[in-house]
Amino acid sequence: MYVKICGLSEPEHVAAAVEAGADAIGFVMTRSPRRVTPERAAELAALVPAHVLTVGVFRGEDPTAVRAAVLASGVRGVQLHGRHPHGDFTALKDLGVRLVRAVDAQAELRCGAYDEDLLIVDAPHAGSGQPWDWAAVRGRPSGQWMLAGGLDPANVREAIAAAGPWGVDVSSGVETAPGVKDSALIRAFLEAVRG
Ligand SMILES: O=C(O)c1ccccc1NCC(=O)[C@H](O)[C@H](O)COP(=O)(O)O
Numbered sequence: 001m002y003v004k005i006c007g008l009s010e011p012e013h014v015a016a017a018v019e020a021g022a023d024a025i026g027f028v029m030t031r032s033p034r035r036v037t038p039e040r041a042a043e044l045a046a047l048v049p050a051h052v053l054t055v056g057v058f059r060g061e062d063p064t065a066v067r068a069a070v071l072a073s074g075v076r077g078v079q080l081h082g083r084h085p086h087g088d089f090t091a092l093k094d095l096g097v098r099l100v101r102a103v104d105a106q107a108e109l110r111c112g113a114y115d116e117d118l119l120i121v122d123a124p125h126a127g128s129g130q131p132w133d134w135a136a137v138r139g140r141p142s143g144q145w146m147l148a149g150g151l152d153p154a155n156v157r158e159a160i161a162a163a164g165p166w167g168v169d170v171s172s173g174v175e176t177a178p179g180v181k182d183s184a185l186i187r188a189f190l191e192a193v194r195g
Pocket residue numbers: 006007026028030031032033034057058059081102122123125126127128129130148149150151169170171172173
């Protein structure tokens with residue numbers, strides 16, 4: 001089970017996620033209580049070993065702005081959240097980074113339909129920590145897709161059983177307040193998934 005921990009902003013939490021076995025780490029570079037600048041993302045990404053994917057998270061920015069943030073931060077993946085058009089993914093293809101499309105359950109759920117490498121199926125409100133009807137997507141997405149939205153150490157196993165994803169993505173569920181990550185919760189989440 002692939003695990004992405006999203007919305008990190010402090011070195012200690014990056015270290016906790018890496019040591020606990022996360023496969024990917026997200027840095028939010030769009031409007032959010034978790035927002036970091038590309039320069040801060042670069043400092044954090046430098047702490048991450050090559051086998052862990054660093055992902056810049058964007059929502060609504062045009063490809064020119066995304067490209068500039070990716071080049072300044074050095075992240076190796078780009079997550080476009082919400083209903084970005086296919087052309088936004090095409091415009092970023094030459095960067096050579098992994099492309100992640102994050103959408104709610106009403107969208108096209110075939111991973112690769114927008115030339116993306118990974119798909120995230122999320123709650124309608126990204127980063128809200130609100131659980132939703134995970135079972136409703138069971139059997140619908142195809143390819144390498146992660147379930148997100150309201151996951152936490154206590155419910156992630158139930159969510160995996162309900163939806164049958166290839167991976168999981170979490171933000172609020174490993175926080176003590178919006179934007180405040182907790183190393184023990186990060187470890188507990190990985191332990192719950194893998195344990
Ligand atoms: O986390 C945010 O604040 C955010 C803001 C704008 C666009 C995307 C955002 N997060 C993207 C993620 O991948 C989150 O991990 C995902 O939405 C799940 O969040 P949560 O329900 O808090 O676990």
